[in-house]
Amino acid sequence: MSQNRPASAVDRIPQSERQPCEVWTRVMGYHRPVSSFNLGKKGEFRERLYFSERAAGLE
Numbered sequence: 001m002s003q004n005r006p007a008s009a010v011d012r013i014p015q016s017e018r019q020p021c022e023v024w025t026r027v028m029g030y031h032r033p034v035s036s037f038n039l040g041k042k043g044e045f046r047e048r049l050y051f052s053e054r055a056a057g058l059e
Helices: 007-012 039-047
Strands: 024-027 030-033
Touching: none
Parallel strands: none
Antiparallel strands: 024 030
16 A cells, blocks of 8 residues: 555555454453454453543642
8 A cells, every 4th residue: 555645545445455454452461463362252352341531630
């Protein structure tokens, strides 16, 4: 893929130029690719809840 494309061109990239994205996550203190998970662990990964923590109001 050319690095000179504008951001708006992302939706128009031909399928032949696209690449799969490998997702990694931290499990038990170390990082692993989700693709290496067994069926049960993949199910647990899909059920995870994500949250954002507010900044502490320190004065």
